[in-house]
Amino acid sequence: MPTAPTPAGAAPEAAPAPALALEDLSWSVGGAVIVDGVTLAARDGEFVAVIGPNGAGKTSLFNLVSGLTRPTRGRVLLGGADVTRERPHRRTRRGLGRTFQTSSVFGDLTAEENVGLAAQARSGESHRFWRRASSAAGPQTAEVLELVRLSHRRGAEATGLSHGDKRKLELALLLARDPELILLDEPMAGVSAGEVGELTDVIRAVQRERECTVLMVEHHMEVLLELADRLAVMHHGALLAFADPETAMADPQVQAAYLGESL
Template sequence: MSVSPPPSHSEPQAAPALTLTDLSWSVGGATIVDRVTMHVATGEFIAVIGPNGAGKTSLFNLVSGLTRPTGGRILLGGTDVTTERPYQRTRRGLGRTFQTSSVFADLSVEENVDLAAQARAGGSHRFWRRAAAAGGLGTTEVLELVRLDHRRAATAGGLSHGDKRKLELALLLARGPELILLDEPMAGVSAGEVGELTAVIHAVQRERHCTVLMVEHHMEVLLDMADRLAVMHHGELLAFAAPETAMADPDVQAAYLGESL
């Protein structure tokens, strides 16, 4: 008597944290982002590299909803958000920093984070409890994670540029993001602060299990942190692979011969 093997009950695969399919953006006949397709797994650290004009920030603008694509689709955790507004994507767990620091300069570090937590909770006076329930962290936990607990009473406008970048991360963390876009976080940061800020970003990604996409020109930082490099060139995704594989790609080497990444 033959016996049939038991049916397979393999676990379903989780949807990628971010899926871009043929994502494009054109303005006045010029193509700025050209059919970018990318699947980013939950918890991955992706470094987006390329010279000025390669389309890196434009790609972030499309993912965060600041710009409406002229073609393609954007999925966050399997949900199509292509036509959603930025605040709707934020509610789905998307957080972003920009090249220019954006904090409430006249408020203390602690007050800045408290406001971010309150925004996460919808403005309720009971924001502390609701923010934690929604996946955010308390102010003390956030400030400890970004190594600013000792500056909690300091006025945000008086912080060094590196500490302002840490505070921006704290504001994101208070909202409980699952996917974070960091647009040149080291821009304007002194050489002495780069190592500390790098360690903070790495700790955030590791301890909060966030998915991170980061645009940065400090290649020595990226090669140590990134799971994969997304190499942009003239709006196209030239390579999307492990750092050593991407940097050894003949097309990448040919495209960037003589150009600084």
């Protein structure tokens, strides 16, 4: 069926705002520039890999996006809303979720209880700690644990999980809050070689199932090239390239900057 023509004089429909937009984002400490004028926009449902050697500014960039650090210049926009001055918990309410390089779960609670508490926090309910945390679990908890392939470990205490399973549980805690934008900071750090493949599959399944936007910092290039729609290549705090993996890796600036350096 042919598309109806736009009426004469009608304004064209505005394009949706990107899930995340950074505008000239910069951060300096004591005269040292850590993040230098980063400008990029990540579309809804896009997977962006942020790469660069240690000291390139990747985690500092995530700190600026999540609100842990206040920029010295520039803006952060989530879904078109300027959140540059907002605190981390406000950004979380807008749909931003983040994991860190070190695991952060309640070790003495089960996987199910961990996710149940995260779901309860999203609902705005306060948890009464004299009750069992499992009382917070519900259908959403079971669904999230299944998505990250932890259903069979739902009754296990988090402290007894393998490092790879703890990473899955961290993802589950984020998903219980139903985020629209997820920042993953080196999720493979400390994970055994045998668990990397399954964790990669879980991250891919999460992104496709929830149709969320993902930004991920990781040193396993084979993982990033498998998952990413675009690469954001950082060097000395600046953004050298932001393109599909093939184009970014073929960029002369990228090749020159990383000659002899491990990404």
